[in-house]
Amino acid sequence: MTQAEIAGQDKIQLYTADECGPCQDVKTAVEEGNFVVLGVEGEVGIETIDLTEGDNYTQIEDLEMEAIPAAYHRLQQCRIFIDEETKRVTFDCRPEEPQEADGKQANS
Numbered sequence: 001m002t003q004a005e006i007a008g009q010d011k012i013q014l015y016t017a018d019e020c021g022p023c024q025d026v027k028t029a030v031e032e033g034n035f036v037v038l039g040v041e042g043e044v045g046i047e048t049i050d051l052t053e054g055d056n057y058t059q060i061e062d063l064e065m066e067a068i069p070a071a072y073h074r075l076q077q078c079r080i081f082i083d084e085e086t087k088r089v090t091f092d093c094r095p096e097e098p099q100e101a102d103g104k105q106a107n108s
Contacts, residue, residue, distance in 0.1 A: 010040065010042065010043065010044045010045070010073075011044065011045045011046065011047045011073075012037065012040070012044060012045070012046050012047070012071050012072065012073045012078060012091055012093065013047050013049055013071065013072045013073075014026065014027075014030065014046050014047065014048045014049065014069060014070075014071045015049050015051055015059065015060075015063075015065065015068055015069060015070045015071070015072075016048060016049070016050055016051065016068060016069050017050060017051045017052050017068055018050065018052055019052075020068050020069065022068075022069055022082070023068055023069040025082055025087065025089075026069045026080060026082065026089050027048060027069075028087070029082070029087055029088065029089040030046045030048065030089065034086070034087060034088050034089065035088065035089040035090070035091065036088065036089075036090050036091070037078075037090075037091045037093060038090060038091065038092045038093060038094055039073075039078075039092060039093035039094030039095070040073055040093050044073075046071075046091075051068065063075075063077075071091050071093075073091075073093040076093060076095065078091045078092055078093035079091075079092040080092075
């Protein structure tokens with residue numbers, strides 16, 4: 001994949017903070033490629049945004065975030081699940097109610 005293709009790639013915005021334990025688990029899984037995305041067609045990247053840096057904290061109100069980590073795809077909130085055994089993260093971006101997922105929800 002070329003740099004231009006990566007720059008134009010469809011992305012999920014993952015909002016985290018350094019003080020958040022579950023955020024670190026999700027960030028690690030993303031960095032290791034140990035994640036799956038449901039409800040988004042084709043290649044999708046993950047853009048990690050630290051809410052403690054710069055003006056990023058304003059996005060908490062803009063997106064009406066209630067908990068972190070939080071993930072959004074095209075302004076639609078995605079649910080985040082972590083499989084406790086494999087540490088694999090599932091981003092469920094389907095518009096309908098998600099199916100039961102193995103593991104626990106990261107931002108519960």
